[in-house]
Amino acid sequence: MTALINRTATLALAAALLTGAAALPAYADTADAAFRATTLNLSASGESKVTPDLATITLGVQTDGATAAGALSANAAQMTKVVAALKKAGIADRDIQTSNLSVNPQYVYEQNQPPKLNGYQASNQVTIQVRDLAKLGQTVDATVNAGATNVGGISFGLQNPQAAEDAARVDAVKALQAKADLYARATGYKIVRLVSLGEGGGYTPSPPPMPMYAMAKMERADSSPVSAGELKVRVDVSATYELVK
Structure with missing residues (x-):
């Protein structure tokens, strides 16, 4: 009885091996066909031109004071006026964002002397969208007239x-x-088919930011x-195409 079981198991194993061996050539043919395919890899770019409808500007206020608290207090009062001017000009709250707030000591440097504290300077910047x-x-103009001491860029x-x-x-696809x-x-x-298509890049504001400066109240x-x-x-x-003769 044991011999019969062993003989049956051996026959089953042999049949499985024969089945696997028969499947190998078919898989190999498929892999070889893919390997032998002639492909063309290309990239191209497309461009559109449009008039902008949004501007981003950085506005700043700098104030000096004998103490840090004094410099910050003066800065807060001046920036409050600037923000009020922005809102009066139609800029919504969602389009006004504080981007920098700092206070730093100011020193006077003399030769062969230790630095001497000369007060503090507070700086506050907001980034706005128009x-x-x-x-x-x-x-x-409204922000400068309200007390903005600089316009950092647009x-x-x-x-x-x-x-x-x-x-x-x-x-881009037409060019490709x-x-x-x-x-x-x-x-x-001859092109048989499009195998793959990928995208890179995308929307980038252009031209780059232009520097703007305003250091005095404008009266005009x-x-x-x-x-x-x-x-x-x-x-x-970018794309990959399959080609045939």
């Missing part, structure tokens, strides 16, 4: 970049397909001229 660019120059962007990105994507067709014709191949009726220009939205794509 959604109505027609009022941008007036907004900047950059332009889009409140909703989706449409501009999609236009750049379509342009044209390039693939060109390579295929030049090498005597005309607002500061500010030109928003044009933004370029770029999307990069």
Whole structure:
């Protein structure tokens, strides 16, 4: 009885091995076919141009005082006026954000003498977003007239970049397909299918921030001229195509 069981187990094992061996050539053929496929790897970029509808500006107030508390108190009073001017100009609370607040001792340095404390300087900066660019120059002027001692920079962007990105994507895919067709014709191949498609990059505000400075109260009726220009939205794509003769 034991011999019969052993013989049955041996036959089952042999059958399993034969089945596995029969499956190996089919798998090998599939792998070889994939390995032998001729592929073309390419990348391209697309671009769309659009007028910005958003500006980001950094405004600052610097005040001096004999004590740290005095410098901060003067700074708070001046910044309160600046924020009030911003709100009067139509800037919403959500578009005003404190980006830096600091107070630092100020020293006088003389040759061969230890540094001498000369008071304190407080600095407060807010980053604001202006959604109505027609009022941008007036907004900047209003803050300076209210006590802002510097305007650190301005950059332009889009409140909703989706449409501009999609236009750049379509342009990128068209450029990619044209390039693939060109390579295929030049090498005597035909495109069978698109194997993979990937995206890199995306919306980036352009041009980069431009420096602006305001160190004195401006007394004039005309607002500061500010030109928003044009933004370029770029999307990069890459793809793999399968080719045949």
